[in-house]
Amino acid sequence: MTPSLAPRRVILPVIYGIALLIAWEALAHSGAVSRLVLAGPLEIVVAGVRNWSELGFNAGVTLAQALIGAAIGNVAGLLVAICFVHWGFFRRAVFPLAILCEAIPVVAILPVLILWLGNGMAPKIFVAAFLSFFPMLVNAYRGLSNVDEEVRELLYSYSATASQMLWKVRMPAAVPFMFTALKLSACSSMIASLVAEWLASERGLGFLVVYYGQSYRVADIWSAAILSCLISLGLYGITAACERRALSRSSP
Amino acid sequence: MSSSLSGKLPEFGRFPERIGAILPPVVLIVALILLWSWSAGTGLLPKWLLPSPQAVLGEFSHHSATLLKHARMTAFEALGGFALGALAGAGGAFLLTLVPFLRDMLYPYALASRAIPIIVFTPLIVVMLGRGLVPIILIVAFATYFPVFLALLRGLNTLNADRMELLHSLSATPLQILWKIRLPSSLPMLFAALKVSASGAFITALVTEWIGSNVGLGYLVMVSGQYFKLATMWAAIFSASLMTLALLGLIVLIERLMGRYTSLATEV
Numbered sequence: 001m002t003p004s005l006a007p008r009r010v011i012l013p014v015i016y017g018i019a020l021l022i023a024w025e026a027l028a029h030s031g032a033v034s035r036l037v038l039a040g041p042l043e044i045v046v047a048g049v050r051n052w053s054e055l056g057f058n059a060g061v062t063l064a065q066a067l068i069g070a071a072i073g074n075v076a077g078l079l080v081a082i083c084f085v086h087w088g089f090f091r092r093a094v095f096p097l098a099i100l101c102e103a104i105p106v107v108a109i110l111p112v113l114i115l116w117l118g119n120g121m122a123p124k125i126f127v128a129a130f131l132s133f134f135p136m137l138v139n140a141y142r143g144l145s146n147v148d149e150e151v152r153e154l155l156y157s158y159s160a161t162a163s164q165m166l167w168k169v170r171m172p173a174a175v176p177f178m179f180t181a182l183k184l185s186a187c188s189s190m191i192a193s194l195v196a197e198w199l200a201s202e203r204g205l206g207f208l209v210v211y212y213g214q215s216y217r218v219a220d221i222w223s224a225a226i227l228s229c230l231i232s233l234g235l236y237g238i239t240a241a242c243e244r245r246a247l248s249r250s251s252p
Numbered sequence: 253m254s255s256s257l258s259g260k261l262p263e264f265g266r267f268p269e270r271i272g273a274i275l276p277p278v279v280l281i282v283a284l285i286l287l288w289s290w291s292a293g294t295g296l297l298p299k300w301l302l303p304s305p306q307a308v309l310g311e312f313s314h315h316s317a318t319l320l321k322h323a324r325m326t327a328f329e330a331l332g333g334f335a336l337g338a339l340a341g342a343g344g345a346f347l348l349t350l351v352p353f354l355r356d357m358l359y360p361y362a363l364a365s366r367a368i369p370i371i372v373f374t375p376l377i378v379v380m381l382g383r384g385l386v387p388i389i390l391i392v393a394f395a396t397y398f399p400v401f402l403a404l405l406r407g408l409n410t411l412n413a414d415r416m417e418l419l420h421s422l423s424a425t426p427l428q429i430l431w432k433i434r435l436p437s438s439l440p441m442l443f444a445a446l447k448v449s450a451s452g453a454f455i456t457a458l459v460t461e462w463i464g465s466n467v468g469l470g471y472l473v474m475v476s477g478q479y480f481k482l483a484t485m486w487a488a489i490f491s492a493s494l495m496t497l498a499l500l501g502l503i504v505l506i507e508r509l510m511g512r513y514t515s516l517a518t519e520v
Contacts, residue, residue: 094277105496209372213375
């Protein structure tokens with residue numbers, strides 16, 4: 001399904017979105033749903049503007065944890081993938097374990113991490129890094145080993161070194177695969193950071209949502225939750241835009 | 253929606269090769285467990301940091317009833333939500349494929365939905381519905397719904413023009429096209445999404461239990477962590493991991509069994 005810009009493909013979604021917002025607002029005012037549960041979109045925007053400084057500061061904490069974690073996890077994943085390509089024995093021993101580890105609900109060991117690392121930013125960054133690490137490892141390895149046999153032979157006949165092979169052939173071949181992992185980690189690192197704040201934290205959007213929830217400040221919960229979604233969407237959008245630029249430049 | 257989990261495990265070849273594929277990871281795991289056991293035994297690894305493997309194993313035999321109670325709850329939430337979300341996601345994808353009006357209207361929202369962290373809404377849903385089974389199953393279902401919906405929608409709409417033309421010239425009905433071409437060719441993407449969602453379902457269930465429940469393995473992990481009952485905590489973590497692996501294994505098995513149907517798309 002190619003994104004063609006036929007007018008109905010723009011107008012229909014916009015109409016739908018506006019209708020949805022109006023219906024939501026009407027539902028919130030009709031009294032059919034308790035005010036303790038549902039806040040209208042206008043009320044949510046007002047709450048968001050009113051709490052702007054509080055929301056902004058806590059969003060910054062959450063975003064910082066997510067970004068630092070994603071950076072560490074992705075770099076580590078790429079480095080291990082490069083090791084995999086060069087040392088076959090290491091790969092054969094560790095790769096099945098890595099796939100196994102990916103299936104393990106890592107976030108569940110967060111209580112352990114809080115025991116080990118305290119309740120500051122460190123455990124959140126660790127979980128975000130862990131969640132970013134495995135997708136990058138698996139995807140980057142697949143990309144790095146996705147080298148045309150003829151190109152490999154050509155470089156061999158030029159007696160290229162392993163590092164030349166890595167930089168001139170393997171890395172460019174791996175770029176599309178790495179973006180797949182980066183897009184995954186854009187969302188998952190944000191989720192990890194948010195969820196990790198539920199357990200033991202005094203800062204962050206995840207903490208804020210639970211804190212508001214305990215005092216039944218419904219419009220405030222909605223504004224914090226929607227802000228988290230917007231940040232997550234923004235991260236994903238930026239990554240996707242970088243992907244489009246990088247791929248359009250590399251492909252002839 | 254491709255993911256690392258869609259990566260294929262190495263194919264097992266002849267006997268010596270099979271040994272070569274299985275032996276290194278097994279040796280590594282055994283070595284790690286021995287190292288863990290040894291360092292816990294000599295006190296190198298303090299008990300509050302990581303209890304010995306014997307202690308964790310002992311937990312499985314001494315407190316199996318407790319573990320089973322919590323595990324049953326988590327399994328019910330994760331599997332129920334997974335099934336619900338996968339069915340709804342598949343239904344939504346079929347609907348949008350067969351009704352172009354709906355597709356044009358909803359496609360941008362469908363695309364944006366994959367970047368939305370549904371789990372953030374847990375506190376809201378708990379405020380709405382109270383603590384317990386229903387909110388958790390709902391959140392797991394939502395978390396499963398989006399990847400499955402998107403993967404199947406994309407799979408159903410990525411079509412080979414030649415084959416479509418062939419079926420058109422045979423004047424096939426839209427349903428025949430769906431059944432013979434669209435569905436089989438979308439199954440690889442669907443299974444990739446199901447594998448991602450399978451571990452996602454358990455993660456979501458475990459995490460949601462932190463604030464949305466007072467039973468389940470996620471709750472057990474959190475509470476035993478707060479009381480420094482580390483053996484219990486690790487036993488709960490291992491149980492959750494085993495259940496996740498079991499579900500993943502089941503999906504991989506079904507994918508293998510359906511291989512014949514999937515290849516239909518290339519045979520037509």
